[in-house]
Amino acid sequence: MPHYRTRAINLKSHNLGEADKIMVMYSREHGIIRCVAKGVKKTKSSLGARMQCLTANNLLIAKGRNLDIVCQAENLECFDKVKTDLTKLSYSLYCTELISHFGTEGDSNSAGIYDLLFETFKNISVFKTTEEVLWAVLRFKLKLAEYLGYAVELETCARCNKTEQKYKTYHFFCADTGGVVCSECFLKSRKTFEIDNRHIKLFKDALNYDFPFESEYFDKNLLFSSFNILKEFISLRSDKKLKTPAIIELLC
Amino acid sequence: MTHYSKPLARLVEELQKLPGIGPKSAQRMAFYILKMPLNEVQKFTDAILEAKEKIKYCRNCFNMSSENPCEICVDDKRNRAIICIVAETKDLIALERTREYKGSYHVLQGLISPLDGITPDDLRIKELFERLKNEDIEEIILALNPSIEGEATSMYLTKLIKPLGVKVSRIAFGLPMGADLEYADELTLARALEGRREV
Numbered sequence: 001m002p003h004y005r006t007r008a009i010n011l012k013s014h015n016l017g018e019a020d021k022i023m024v025m026y027s028r029e030h031g032i033i034r035c036v037a038k039g040v041k042k043t044k045s046s047l048g049a050r051m052q053c054l055t056a057n058n059l060l061i062a063k064g065r066n067l068d069i070v071c072q073a074e075n076l077e078c079f080d081k082v083k084t085d086l087t088k089l090s091y092s093l094y095c096t097e098l099i100s101h102f103g104t105e106g107d108s109n110s111a112g113i114y115d116l117l118f119e120t121f122k123n124i125s126v127f128k129t130t131e132e133v134l135w136a137v138l139r140f141k142l143k144l145a146e147y148l149g150y151a152v153e154l155e156t157c158a159r160c161n162k163t164e165q166k167y168k169t170y171h172f173f174c175a176d177t178g179g180v181v182c183s184e185c186f187l188k189s190r191k192t193f194e195i196d197n198r199h200i201k202l203f204k205d206a207l208n209y210d211f212p213f214e215s216e217y218f219d220k221n222l223l224f225s226s227f228n229i230l231k232e233f234i235s236l237r238s239d240k241k242l243k244t245p246a247i248i249e250l251l252c
Numbered sequence: 253m254t255h256y257s258k259p260l261a262r263l264v265e266e267l268q269k270l271p272g273i274g275p276k277s278a279q280r281m282a283f284y285i286l287k288m289p290l291n292e293v294q295k296f297t298d299a300i301l302e303a304k305e306k307i308k309y310c311r312n313c314f315n316m317s318s319e320n321p322c323e324i325c326v327d328d329k330r331n332r333a334i335i336c337i338v339a340e341t342k343d344l345i346a347l348e349r350t351r352e353y354k355g356s357y358h359v360l361q362g363l364i365s366p367l368d369g370i371t372p373d374d375l376r377i378k379e380l381f382e383r384l385k386n387e388d389i390e391e392i393i394l395a396l397n398p399s400i401e402g403e404a405t406s407m408y409l410t411k412l413i414k415p416l417g418v419k420v421s422r423i424a425f426g427l428p429m430g431a432d433l434e435y436a437d438e439l440t441l442a443r444a445l446e447g448r449r450e451v
């Protein structure tokens with residue numbers, strides 16, 4: 001049987017028979033992959049712990065007739081700190097859901113998306129405050145949107161492509177068109193949010209830095225409103241309704 | 253399915269609704285049933301119907317039982333000040349097999365699962381808090397799987413129960429009996445180390 005090696009993060013699993021699981025994973029080399037992990041529900045299985053969700057492994061996979069089979073898993077990172085904090089876990093599962101919705105088999109940007117997810121989980125695990133966790137998730141959403149080909153427009157009006165004439169900065173973000181809109185286009189736009197230059201600055205910095213380096217970024221209202229704007233922006237681009245945002249509101 | 257006669261097709265279809273049963277196994281079972289003597293098949297269907305009719309959820313702990321409240325909830329020898337929280341009745345049965353535990357139970361009937369959209373409202377959590385309010389509970393033991401869903405549920409319950417001044421503990425996770433330390437995976441080993449106790 002031909003084999004291949006890949007690095008992958010476990011996103012979801014489904015039970016298969018008595019002791020097996022079908023794993024849905026995001027791999028650095030092939031995007032979304034689905035594999036059978038045999039015997040993982042047995043307490044003595046060494047594969048068991050490695051097949052837990054939100055765990056990154058270096059895998060040896062055998063090509064199967066229907067589904068491929070996980071032969072070996074060498075743990076790269078188990079993001080334990082993510083799993084022992086309810087806020088961190090909820091936001092991480094939100095990122096996981098986005099990857100399972102938007103990721104595809106054989107993504108051309110799979111390496112970038114894998115690295116982004118890995119970095120996000122790693123950062124969420126070391127971060128101490130909710131503000132930092134929100135920053136990591138905002139950065140994740142902005143960069144994921146870039147990889148998927150609909151980067152957020154922050155320089156010129158997303159509708160008319162011109163710069164704002166009346167004001168010094170943009171005052172509206174349109175989740176539908178996916179960027180800032182000028183005061184004239186605002187009247188014709190749907191799903192708009194009021195913003196100010198702090199949001200625009202935050203979006204730009206979150207794309208470039210993995211840490212909220214300025215004290216002004218430790219502002220829960222600013223972070224939550226930014227999170228909600230991008231949540232709407234992303235949800236509008238998903239063909240299925242996302243389930244984790246409602247849970248975040250319940251648990252965090 | 254077109255090669256089956258209608259009643260056979262229906263039987264195969266129904267059997268396929270069982271967990272872990274694919275078309276191949278369903279077909280094998282259907283043919284086996286057809287070869288069974290009629291009175292055996294009758295006993296089989298009676299057992300299914302009787303179980304379905306008589307087994308209900310205990311109104312106190314939500315364990316599956318033919319009694320309501322269940323045998324465990326009415327047993328005077330059991331310590332009602334301790335509640336062990338499990339996800340499903342099958343986990344309760346597994347714990348009962350140890351003969352070690354003498355307290356009462358509460359079956360959540362599932363786990364919080366954000367990716368499947370299962371929220372605390374879908375589980376028997378409201379009912380658990382009713383018990384905490386009305387009964388004299390001293391300790392809660394969380395016996396939930398060490399999965400993401402088990403972790404989320406444990407953390408959520410701990411966050412809500414701790415402020416009530418009730419002791420909350422969680423069963424230890426570590427090496428299975430008879431395992432070899434050398435071959436244990438690093439995650440399990442880390443957990444076992446974390447959950448170590450003084451001897």
Ligand SMILES: [Zn+2]
Binds near residue numbers: 162183184
């Ligand atoms: Zn415009």
Ligand SMILES: [Zn+2]
Binds near residue numbers: 312314324325
């Ligand atoms: Zn009961």
